[in-house]
Amino acid sequence: MRTIAIDAMGGEHAPKAIIDAVLHAKPELKQTKFVLFGDEEKLKKSIPADQLDDRLTIVPTTEVIEDQDEPVKAIQKKKNSSMVVAANYVKDGKADALLSLGNTGALLTSGIFIVGRIKGIARPALMPTLPVENSDIGFNMIDVGANAQSKPEYLLQWAKMASYYAEKVRDVSNPRVALLNNGAESDKGDDVHQEAYKLLKASDLNFTGNIEGNELLLGKADVVVTDGFTGNSVLKNTEGTASVLIHLLKDSLLNNGFMTKVGALLIKNALKSLVAKFDTARYGGAALLGLNAPVVKTHGRSGERAVYYTIKQADKIVAEKLTDEFKLEFSKKN
Amino acid sequence: MRTIAIDAMGGEHAPKAIIDAVLHAKPELKQTKFVLFGDEEKLKKSIPADQLDDRLTIVPTTEVIEDQDEPVKAIQKKKNSSMVVAANYVKDGKADALLSLGNTGALLTSGIFIVGRIKGIARPALMPTLPVENSDIGFNMIDVGANAQSKPEYLLQWAKMASYYAEKVRDVSNPRVALLNNGAESDKGDDVHQEAYKLLKASDLNFTGNIEGNELLLGKADVVVTDGFTGNSVLKNTEGTASVLIHLLKDSLLNNGFMTKVGALLIKNALKSLVAKFDTARYGGAALLGLNAPVVKTHGRSGERAVYYTIKQADKIVAEKLTDEFKLEFSKKN
Structure with missing residues (x-):
């Protein structure tokens, strides 16, 4: 059996959307246990009593980390929050994955400082799946x-984890890995990207070279590796545009007269x-890779459907033993 | 009188679109001379003979830098190309601005190595106007x-030039300047952006703080300053998305049945x-700021209209004496 720890208090539609998603996923994922962390009374109100069994349990918590909380402080002060208690549950080996819709910074902090990073991984990294x-x-x-702040060696590790993820979780065979850069030629970019290019080229990844910002949505690569600063701006820019x-x-459909409305x-x-x-x-949520257990974040405004897919994603990461594989791969280099 | 040197051979619709744009702008910009660089025979064929006068002249050239040419090599080898001859014309003080639709890398190289940068400017920078x-x-x-590769001091200089441009060329009073960063808080970003934030904050610019990738098109800032690597990816990503x-x-409008087509x-x-x-x-083209004369690049696929606006833009940069202002501002710090 696998166990997923779910922060039931994060996000705009908590706990309803989260509970509905769990009840939707439960009959399908028969090898999986679900542990919900949150306000016991509220959770019990939304869960049919006959659904609470050995595969669906509640761990009562009394606090909630809000979106506006400062991440590091929130983790330190709100020790009995649904997110922190769930992270400790994973850390203690009582669950195999952590899922939350809450404060992204706080979840990254919980992942890195409570769940902890895999030995040999320099920096965990956040990875969404985009259309x-x-x-x-x-x-x-x-x-x-x-x-x-990113170093070339980090980018190589991220590319390896993401390529393995694409293959095992998304069933892409021999994933094409590209480097986000400011031109197609191999000598493009600043020092970090020039060096990352060389490391990727020398690796056993299916590295296809550089990709530029205008090509991201064209399906030219299965994995795009980028420094976290540029990746953050570009991801937000895609959403914004x-x-x-x-x-x-x-x-314009509403303000161009009657015929336009028709x-x-x-x-x-x-x-x-x-x-x-x-x-x-x-596609599920964004996975924080490189930790002792997968931590998956889905959007705060996610509804039942998005949470359902994120549960299936977390479950598959556990089923495919990604963490074990990463431990094997990266510990041998130490 | 002002003089604009125009590379008439660059771009997909050269020289027709360029000549049409010049003929469109000429009656309006009565204080401006236009010098076209390119194949004399081709140019003469498209220009009515009575239009060739002291305000519209041709400097014959025999080579053209193609889009696929490697910039630095092209500049060195194609000494008699329309772009290089035009750049030298500006360098020699015979024209006040350079305009081209050709190879962007070659134009940047021509700008930096032939036209030359203003003393006190660490690095010239490329600046489009976006919607x-x-x-x-x-x-x-x-x-x-x-x-x-960018340093915090570069970003401060770029912000100053762009702010001045927004005020004088685009008539924005007291332009709001923001820093593209990975979060709203003042301590966000890598070392370069944290330090750039402090420099901008301490400057006399109307600095409004950080802006994130999703906010760029919302009209929250008149100038967004960014390192050239991130700026390149984000600009291309906006276009691509x-x-x-x-x-x-x-x-989807074509492939959803008859009623959809109606x-x-x-x-x-x-x-x-x-x-x-x-x-x-x-908005005209992208201006390369920080040079001894403005160099303006417009898209290779630009038609007459885009070139016309780029001519007006280059003319206004000269009329507003931006280069003199930059020389004054940045030389005093040396």
Whole structure:
């Protein structure tokens, strides 16, 4: 049996969306136990009594880390928060993975300082799965902001973890790994990226060279490795640009007269299929890789569906024994 | 009188689009002379004979730097190319600005090594004007890729030049300057961005703090300063994301049945107004700031309209004496 520790108090729709997702996933994942951390009374109210069994249990906690809390302070002070208690549960070996919708900084801090990093991994890194225009598979980008400061050796380790993830969790065979850089040629970039290029080239990864910012959504790579600073700006920029465009499109459909409104009704299905293309819920959340157990973060505004997919993602990371593989791979270099 | 040196051979629609733009701008900019560099025979064929006068002249050149040419080598070998001859013309004081649609790397190299940088400016930087969702004014982003490696002091100089540009060329009073960073708090970022934040804060700029990648198109800043590596990835990512979305939208409008196609016809005007919002032609090209004369680059696929606005932009930079101002500002610190 596998066990997933779930912070049931984080996110805008907590605990309802989280409980619904667990009840949805439970009949499917028969080899998995779910432990929910949170306000016992509230949780019990939303869970049918006959569902609480040895595969679905509650660990009562009394505090909640809020989005506006300063991460490091929150972890230190709110010792009885759902997130911190769940992280300690994982640390103590009572669960195999941690899932939360809460404060991203606090979850990164909990992951790194409570769950702890794998020996031989210099820096854990945050990795979402993003959509591409021409397939349903998407691609992984690593690191998107766990590290403000990056070294070439970190990028090589991140690429290895992400490539293994793409292969085992997303079933991509021989994943194509590319380096986000400011040009296609091998000598592009600052010192960090020039050196990272050499390390990737010399590795046994399926390294396909540099990729530029305008090519990310074109499906040219299964894994894009980037320093955490650039990755953070680019990820946020993708979200921002898409959201502004969709907002402006809606605006122009509403403010260009009656015939346009009629047209808008007629293209509703087309728009839905477009939005579905950019629905990243089915990819699950962003995984913090390089820790003694997987820590998975999904968006604070996620609904039941996104949480459900994130549960399945965390479960598959555990089932495929990614942590064991990383321990084996990176400890031998020490 | 002001004089603009124009590389008439660069870009997909050369020399036609360039000549048309010059003929469009000429009656308006009565204080400006235009010197076209390129194949004399070709140019003469497209220019009505009575338009060739003391305000519109041709300097014949025999070579062209192609997009696929390696920048530094091209500059060294193609001494009689339209771009290199034009750059030397500016260097020799015979023109006040250089405009090209050609190879970006070669133009940056020509700018830095032929036109030369202003004493006191550590590194010239490339700065486009980008659209925002809620106004027609847009914002300037600097640097978007002239530098792969950036230091905090560079960012401060770039912010000063861009702020002055926004005020004088785009008529924005007291421009709001923000730093692209991985979070809102003042201690965010790697060493370079933490230090850049302090320098900007201590300067006499209207510094409004950090801005994140998702906020760029929201109109929160008139100038966004960024290291050239991140700026390059983010700029390209904005273009790539917008282009993928628009492509997918067109696709779903064509492939969702007859009624959707009827709807698509009805919303045509709305889509046009959306695309117009992201039409950056009216902002002109990207300016390479910090040189002894302004060098302005516009997209290789630009048509007459974009080149026309870029001519007006270059003319205004000269009219507002930006180079003199930069020389005054930055030389006193040496």
